[in-house]
Amino acid sequence: MATAIGVMTHAEEDTGLWSWLTTVDHKRIGAVYTVAGFIFFMIGGLEAVAVRTQLAVPNGTVLDADRYNQFFTMHALTMIFLAIMPMGAGFFNYFIPLQIGARDVAFPRLNALSLWIFLGGGLLLNSSFFLGGAPNGGWFGYAPLSSIEYAKTSGMTFYVVGLLTLGLSTLIASLNFAVTIINMRAPGMSMMRLPVFIWMVLVVAFLLILSLPVLTVGLLQLYFDRVWGTSFFSPATGGDPILWQHIFWIFGHPEVYVLILPSMGIVSEVLPVMSKKPLFGYSAIVFAGAAIGVLGFGVWAHHMFTTGLGPVPQVVFSASTMAIGIPTGIKIFNWLGTMYGGNIRFVTATYFSVAFIALFTIGGISGVMHASPPIDGHHQDSYFVVAHLHYVLFGGAIMGIFAGLFYWFPKMSGRMLDETLGKIGFWIMFVGMNLTFFPMHFLGLAGMPRRIYTYDADLGWDTWNMVATIGSYTIATSVLIFVINVIKTMRKDKDAGDDPWGGATLEWATSSPPPAHDFDVIPEVRDRDPLWYDRDHGIARAAVPEHNHIHMPPPSYFPLIVALGALLIAVGSMTHLSVLGLGAVIAIYGVWGWALEPTD
Amino acid sequence: MAAAAHETQPATQHATTTGIDNRKVMMWIFLASECLFFGALISTYLIFKGDSLVGPYPKEILNIPVTSTSTFVLLMSSLTMVLAVYGAQHGRLGMMKVMLLATILLGLGFLGFQAYEFTEFVHEGLGLTTNQFGTSFFVLTGFHGTHVAVGVLYLLSLLVASNRRTGLGRDRALHIDIAGLYWHFVDVVWIVIFTIIYLIPN
Amino acid sequence: MSHDAHAESHEEHPPTTIREYVMIGFVLFVVTVVELWVSYNEQILGSTMIPVLFVLSAFKFAVVVAMFMHLRFEHSLLWKLFSFGLILGTAMIIALTALFWHDRTDAVGGPEYHTGSTQAEASAPGGAAPAPAKH
Numbered sequence: 001m002a003t004a005i006g007v008m009t010h011a012e013e014d015t016g017l018w019s020w021l022t023t024v025d026h027k028r029i030g031a032v033y034t035v036a037g038f039i040f041f042m043i044g045g046l047e048a049v050a051v052r053t054q055l056a057v058p059n060g061t062v063l064d065a066d067r068y069n070q071f072f073t074m075h076a077l078t079m080i081f082l083a084i085m086p087m088g089a090g091f092f093n094y095f096i097p098l099q100i101g102a103r104d105v106a107f108p109r110l111n112a113l114s115l116w117i118f119l120g121g122g123l124l125l126n127s128s129f130f131l132g133g134a135p136n137g138g139w140f141g142y143a144p145l146s147s148i149e150y151a152k153t154s155g156m157t158f159y160v161v162g163l164l165t166l167g168l169s170t171l172i173a174s175l176n177f178a179v180t181i182i183n184m185r186a187p188g189m190s191m192m193r194l195p196v197f198i199w200m201v202l203v204v205a206f207l208l209i210l211s212l213p214v215l216t217v218g219l220l221q222l223y224f225d226r227v228w229g230t231s232f233f234s235p236a237t238g239g240d241p242i243l244w245q246h247i248f249w250i251f252g253h254p255e256v257y258v259l260i261l262p263s264m265g266i267v268s269e270v271l272p273v274m275s276k277k278p279l280f281g282y283s284a285i286v287f288a289g290a291a292i293g294v295l296g297f298g299v300w301a302h303h304m305f306t307t308g309l310g311p312v313p314q315v316v317f318s319a320s321t322m323a324i325g326i327p328t329g330i331k332i333f334n335w336l337g338t339m340y341g342g343n344i345r346f347v348t349a350t351y352f353s354v355a356f357i358a359l360f361t362i363g364g365i366s367g368v369m370h371a372s373p374p375i376d377g378h379h380q381d382s383y384f385v386v387a388h389l390h391y392v393l394f395g396g397a398i399m400g401i402f403a404g405l406f407y408w409f410p411k412m413s414g415r416m417l418d419e420t421l422g423k424i425g426f427w428i429m430f431v432g433m434n435l436t437f438f439p440m441h442f443l444g445l446a447g448m449p450r451r452i453y454t455y456d457a458d459l460g461w462d463t464w465n466m467v468a469t470i471g472s473y474t475i476a477t478s479v480l481i482f483v484i485n486v487i488k489t490m491r492k493d494k495d496a497g498d499d500p501w502g503g504a505t506l507e508w509a510t511s512s513p514p515p516a517h518d519f520d521v522i523p524e525v526r527d528r529d530p531l532w533y534d535r536d537h538g539i540a541r542a543a544v545p546e547h548n549h550i551h552m553p554p555p556s557y558f559p560l561i562v563a564l565g566a567l568l569i570a571v572g573s574m575t576h577l578s579v580l581g582l583g584a585v586i587a588i589y590g591v592w593g594w595a596l597e598p599t600d
Numbered sequence: 601m602a603a604a605a606h607e608t609q610p611a612t613q614h615a616t617t618t619g620i621d622n623r624k625v626m627m628w629i630f631l632a633s634e635c636l637f638f639g640a641l642i643s644t645y646l647i648f649k650g651d652s653l654v655g656p657y658p659k660e661i662l663n664i665p666v667t668s669t670s671t672f673v674l675l676m677s678s679l680t681m682v683l684a685v686y687g688a689q690h691g692r693l694g695m696m697k698v699m700l701l702a703t704i705l706l707g708l709g710f711l712g713f714q715a716y717e718f719t720e721f722v723h724e725g726l727g728l729t730t731n732q733f734g735t736s737f738f739v740l741t742g743f744h745g746t747h748v749a750v751g752v753l754y755l756l757s758l759l760v761a762s763n764r765r766t767g768l769g770r771d772r773a774l775h776i777d778i779a780g781l782y783w784h785f786v787d788v789v790w791i792v793i794f795t796i797i798y799l800i801p802n
Numbered sequence: 803m804s805h806d807a808h809a810e811s812h813e814e815h816p817p818t819t820i821r822e823y824v825m826i827g828f829v830l831f832v833v834t835v836v837e838l839w840v841s842y843n844e845q846i847l848g849s850t851m852i853p854v855l856f857v858l859s860a861f862k863f864a865v866v867v868a869m870f871m872h873l874r875f876e877h878s879l880l881w882k883l884f885s886f887g888l889i890l891g892t893a894m895i896i897a898l899t900a901l902f903w904h905d906r907t908d909a910v911g912g913p914e915y916h917t918g919s920t921q922a923e924a925s926a927p928g929g930a931a932p933a934p935a936k937h
Contacts, residue, residue, distance in 0.1 A: 106626070183618055184617065220739070596761070631884060646895065672834065788863045791863050
């Protein structure tokens with residue numbers, strides 16, 4: 001499809017359903033990822049509200065024990081794999097090509113494939129609620145809670161197959177992003193001129209590429225245990241449940257950084273623009289991000305101090321865990337240094353960014369406490385850990401994602417979100433977040449264990465549980481306000497203009513929303529903050545040549561076919577071999593058609 | 601994974617930043633990922649190999665001469681593969697096709713040996729669930745065999761495509777080269793597995 | 803002539819000739835024979851057998867990667883990318899086997915650790931440290 005520009009019209013752009021199903025445009029794929037991620041975020045949030053409602057008063061009767069187990073497990077799986085990661089992936093998709101000055105990602109069709117597999121995997125995982133019960137063994141599925149003797153429903157099989165499916169999607173997406181960042185940069189965009197957001201995506205991509213295969217092996221072993229009667233994780237016949245914990249956390253700890261690093265990147269984009277000064281200590285923040293990535297592979301066993309690792313491993317993993325606090329601290333000082341002396345605009349995106357720094361620091365400090373094995377032994381499996389991880393994931397990852405939504409919404413839609421509603425929503429969310437999760441510190445120290453579905457009245461936990469539940473409803477209100485804000489904004493005319501914030505990075509050098517080919521002329525990068533450099537040196541944007549033919553990849557339905565095949569393979573592995581075979585045939589047909597499809 | 605290997609998107613309109621084709625960069629990163637996949641399987645094997653509560657134990661059952669032959673077969677397939685790449689790069693299409701076919705046949709030969717080995721083991725009383733050695737052995741070598749099978753399909757599709765009127769097109773050498781990277785990697789993984797399982801049995 | 807010069811102009815060929823490829827294949831074959839000999843003659847090599855085998859298979863690994871996968875002639879970036887996975891995978895195998903090996907020996911030596919002295923023998927007969935069935 002050759003698009004002659006110079007005529008800046010979107011009239012030929014197709015908007016029908018088929019065009020969305022066959023799209024290979026990174027912006028459309030990114031938008032679907034973000035919207036789907038937000039819908040899953042609300043589903044996971046409702047699950048959390050149900051859990052909190054059950055725990056509001058002693059001996060609650062809203063959920064029975066079995067349903068409670070399903071709800072807290074699905075809450076975690078949904079938030080991690082179906083909400084935070086996809087919303088991150090939405091930003092990656094949308095803004096990697098725009099920020100590095102490319103017209104699309106390296107493999108547009110693979111990009112579509114990862115989207116469809118993700119949607120299929122998400123539906124598969126959630127369908128378990130209606131097909132005999134959802135996963136109920138916690139998001140880390142420790143054996144024997146995940147083994148066939150103790151988890152007799154198909155829930156944990158859904159967990160295995162669902163995570164394998166989502167893992168495939170994530171691996172494909174990560175490979176695509178890594179190659180794009182390495183190989184598709186605009187002229188002059190050296191690695192040390194990359195926006196920090198892009199650097200963090202690169203670290204995240206490599207964390208996933210190198211840790212997902214380990215989880216894949218663990219899940220396959222669990223699948224063999226559950227379906228074919230092997231005993232990888234059951235000690236009666238020589239297996240070892242501790243092996244699952246090692247394998248899971250070799251993936252699981254890098255995964256924690258996968259969740260937080262994108263938000264760190266977003267905040268590193270928002271704060272310089274809103275403070276009107278360049279990021280303080282760019283190289284320090286980049287190297288700290290890379291250091292977190294490397295060290296993140298060497299700390300997994302701190303999740304397992306109470307399994308009796310022995311003194312030497314405890315010391316090693318304790319030291320490496322403390323060490324990872326150093327690069328994290330560097331980043332926090334850099335963000336503060338960026339704001340210091342700046343001409344700060346307190347818009348909603350700034351609010352969320354500053355809240356991110358404060359709340360993430362609280363979560364980081366309660367996290368590094370657990371680097372000490374004796375303290376970890378006291379906190380293990382208590383509500384203190386729940387408080388810690390929610391300060392990092394809600395106070396950190398989610399606050400960062402909201403900062404990104406407010407910052408980039410004008411670019412994605414051409415419209416500014418309502419600032420007043422945004423600020424009201426922010427304060428309600430900020431208060432609700434602290435109401436919900438801060439009391440959990442007290443509950444944990446008072447001895448309340450995680451994952452219990454009810455508790456007795458005389459344990460001294462009543463007050464703080466009630467406060468936390470009120471907090472969860474407060475958060476739900478703030479999310480509702482955000483949804484209203486989005487609906488209201490989408491109804492008004494486009495008012496954002498190309499560059500509403502006076503941004504420094506390349507995505508602000510094109511229209512809002514950007515045309516299908518992103519840039520009329522690929523920009524040339526002369527500085528770390530290219531737009532500010534060009535503005536300060538009076539360099540005008542390159543003129544569009546008169547006959548500017550840009551070839552964009554044509555739409556393709558093969559990603560959809562391959563994804564359908566993959567999904568049928570997943571379903572077949574839980575039902576019948578014939579379904580699996582059908583899926584394999586469809587997938588192979590799709591791959592063959594894909595390989596022969598002309599792309600010029 | 602097969603989908604990833606078959607990606608044939610033309611790189612871009614302009615040259616890539618590093619000068620290396622996108623597909624090649626992706627294959628190397630994918631192979632880095634595969635190192636961790638096999639690393640986890642090999643770790644499991646090493647952890648469990650002494651934990652069998654009942655026999656047969658590795659030393660009693662492993663047939664070194666047979667597996668050495670199949671190892672040799674896989675090694676030779678690497679040689680034919682590299683010659684196929686040579687043929688593709690130097691425009692010697694006849695050589696490329698013959699060597700691709702030879703690689704496919706050698707790969708099938710390796711899979712045949714593996715099928716024979718698995719059947720023999722089951723006859724001698726070592727099944728998937730017999731003991732920890734059996735479990736971790738079959739899962740490790742089974743997943744390696746799956747990789748070989750995917751490689752055979754991959755090469756077969758290239759052989760079929762190269763016989764079309766248009767052949768493999770402009771990027772012929774690159775397609776064969778990238779398939780070769782995958783194939784050689786599966787071979788080097790077997791070098792490690794062969795040493796760990798067969799040469800150091802106790 | 804099917805040689806398409808344009809298509810291959812930006813594709814650097816490894817300089818290896820067919821003859822050299824066959825020679826490399828032969829070397830790999832010879833090393834495999836040596837490995838087999840080593841494996842069958844444990845009594846001669848004793849405790850050096852395992853290190854020798856690892857060196858030989860690492861050599862084969864390196865030759866295939868450097869020559870057959872022509873990493874030697876490629877942009878250094880590819881080598882760096884691959885080494886991430888190779889190093890991390892190797893480190894993981896070492897760390898996991900060490901953790902589980904440690905697990906087994908630690909429990910046996912447990913009383914010694916807890917008493918912090920050589921009185922381990924005194925406390926051991928009490929059955930304080932039964933060798934665990936697993937880990």
